[in-house]
Amino acid sequence: MSFQSIPGQERVKRILQNSLRTDKVSHAYIFTGPSGTGRRQMALAFAQALYCQVLPDDACGECLDCRKVEHGNHPDLHWVKPDGASIKIEQIRELQKQFSYRAVASGLKMYVLEDADKMTVQAANSLLKFLEEPTSRVVAVLITDNGQALLPTIRSRSQWVPFAPLSRHLMVSALQSEGHSSVLIQAAVRLAAGTDAARELIQGNGFAEIRNLVIQLTKESLTRLPTAMLTAQQKMAKSELSDQLPMFMDMLILWLKDMVRLSLGDRNDLVYADQTEWMAGQSLSYDMKHWVHCLDQAIELQKRLRFHANPQLVLEKMLMQLKGV
16 A cells, blocks of 8 residues: 555655655654544555565555555564453553564564554553663554543654544545445535545445434424424434434534525535525525524534433424424
8 A cells, every 4th residue: 555545644644755765764653633534544554665675665565565564464563453442451562572573574563553542551551661662673653533642651752643634525536436425425524534434424324314314303393393303202212313313413413504504595515415495495484593593502412412411302402493492
């Protein structure tokens, strides 16, 4: 996997490739940023470039070392993932044991920790000692959603490499080329920070159904509120919605943002573009302040859900807000 095969993250590519060209590769990197932004792919591309026998600052993809990295059987590359809910001290000790042996060919050993912020305290302290006193030439990559959750002493001994959310245009183009539904793409790229995360949303259980339910409940709320309340109760009682309510609120917020835009006469770049005519008509039934207020309420209710507010009450209150009751 070459660096150029990864969409976006041009700044990250420059940092890593410059370090390769100048032979100033750091002993430790923290790849931090939202899930789905290409951190894992970048770590793989970096590993291939480090071991590549042909190119000085990228992976050729053809040499023996490149193929070994790609197939996950390079003897000097170790990939560590959480064992259950965390990375445990036994995993770090096993890593240290492996690194006590001499590198097979290149003289360089590399390890990648996925979800590095999930290390136990004991594992983090053991890793810190490993960072301070490596037994051989070592490069470490720590992948995390939240680099600030790592020990300050680990952060101070590592090069910080931030990953930014991908541009919406790049994500849309990539997902369209894969043949995904355009109406699902428009929602997914606004809820995810990268193409992989957006794809997972689209392909996940219930994403399309939740979108359809947002359309159904908003229509019923604005025209037949008692019917909407009954539908909501039925969905919650069957547990079809209770587990998916945070996603429902995310999708509803996107719907409300569309309503604010439509009330201003703007029909461009709508998430619910397939519902434009009906939504445009309804948007004019209320003052724009109503939709802004509903949007504020939806964001507030979404926060309450995180603190274990009653899902049924949250949903019913939101539906009444839409009607203006």
